[in-house]
Amino acid sequence: MKKKSKIIVVLILLIIGILSLYNYIYQNHRNIQKEPVEVSVSSSDLVGFFNKNESEKILNKTVEIFGKITEINSKSLTIDNKVQCSFEIEVNAFKLNQIVTIKGRCIGFDELFGLVKIDQSSIIK
Amino acid sequence: MGARCSTRKLETMKKNILFLLFLIFTSYFNYAQEKFVTKTGVVNFEASVASFEEVKATHNSVSAILKPNGDFASIALVRGFRFKVALMEEHFNESYAESNKYPKVIFRGKIQNFNSSKLSNLEKEYTIIGTITMHGEEKKIEAKAFLKIINNMINLETSLTLRPEDFNIEIPSIVSNKIAEEIGVLVHFEFRKILNE
Numbered sequence: 595m596k597k598k599s600k601i602i603v604v605l606i607l608l609i610i611g612i613l614s615l616y617n618y619i620y621q622n623h624r625n626i627q628k629e630p631v632e633v634s635v636s637s638s639d640l641v642g643f644f645n646k647n648e649s650e651k652i653l654n655k656t657v658e659i660f661g662k663i664t665e666i667n668s669k670s671l672t673i674d675n676k677v678q679c680s681f682e683i684e685v686n687a688f689k690l691n692q693i694v695t696i697k698g699r700c701i702g703f704d705e706l707f708g709l710v711k712i713d714q715s716s717i718i719k
Numbered sequence: 720m721g722a723r724c725s726t727r728k729l730e731t732m733k734k735n736i737l738f739l740l741f742l743i744f745t746s747y748f749n750y751a752q753e754k755f756v757t758k759t760g761v762v763n764f765e766a767s768v769a770s771f772e773e774v775k776a777t778h779n780s781v782s783a784i785l786k787p788n789g790d791f792a793s794i795a796l797v798r799g800f801r802f803k804v805a806l807m808e809e810h811f812n813e814s815y816a817e818s819n820k821y822p823k824v825i826f827r828g829k830i831q832n833f834n835s836s837k838l839s840n841l842e843k844e845y846t847i848i849g850t851i852t853m854h855g856e857e858k859k860i861e862a863k864a865f866l867k868i869i870n871n872m873i874n875l876e877t878s879l880t881l882r883p884e885d886f887n888i889e890i891p892s893i894v895s896n897k898i899a900e901e902i903g904v905l906v907h908f909e910f911r912k913i914l915n916e
Binding site: 618619620621622623624649650653654667668669670672678680699701702703704705706707708709711713 | 739742743756758759779780782783784792793794796797798799801804805806808812818819822823
């Protein structure tokens with residue numbers, strides 16, 4: 595009887611162990627849309643972080659930026675010719691010069707076009 | 720010694736900044752010259768080993784510029800590579816590519832014998848020669864590139880094989896049997912023609 599209950603305890607621990615290992619390995623991606631905004635700035639202030647060598651303050655962070663749409667691609671919008679926001683869905687419903695606020699994850703600065711890049715974007719307004 | 724070292728560093732930094740300024744300057748004041756650009760290039764890489772979890776990432780916002788003489792430059796921000804498994808993405812950024820320290824992968828090179836007026840909707844093979852800089856290391860590469868025109872855009876496709884050790888990236892032995900030694904990279908760019916403003 596005692597032996598049996600020991601086996602059961604060991605089995606339960608084993609199952610908990612395997613489940614938590616599984617949850618660790620297959621943890622969910624960050625959900626940028628639901629994360630609180632860490633930095634909320636205009637497009638030029640966002641570029642400022644990189645000009646001032648303060649990129650570590652915003653890299654990989656959830657940011658919110660506002661500005662005017664200056665370029666529209668099927669899955670990305672460029673704001674004020676300074677920030678490129680990529681979306682996971684098509685974004686055709688926008689017009690040039692429209693003012694928008696966009697939330698996303700800052701992934702860095704691209705010297706080729708002088709653009710800060712943001713991915714996993716969503717429109718706030 | 721230390722002081723000399725740091726002045727040398729400062730010198731190279733100065734040179735780099737000058738070079739960057741030069742690049743910006745030339746790209747702004749090179750009137751009446753067309754070039755081909757993309758900000759939404761796609762780069763995939765895969766290092767899967769059969770019967771283990773797929774090791775594969777996709778980047779959908781790679782930037783690239785192609786000049787009429789075939790000069791080619793591209794930047795991929797390392798953080799932009801997305802994996803299916805979140806933990807894999809985290810390990811890639813934290814332990815392997817060290818994206819905080821080395822935030823971008825840069826390619827600079829030239830498409831040999833490139834002539835945009837000879838492109839058509841039939842695929843044409845070119846050779847591309849250049850240097851990839853990643854994780855603080857440089858690697859010379861030569862690859863075949865396939866170019867054609869679709870909807871007024873220059874489509875460029877190329878594939879490469881890279882090894883983590885080329886870029887001084889060490890794969891710990893505990894996972895090394897789950898990550899292929901040779902990493903297949905697929906590149907697909909759709910260049911839009913613009914006139915330098």
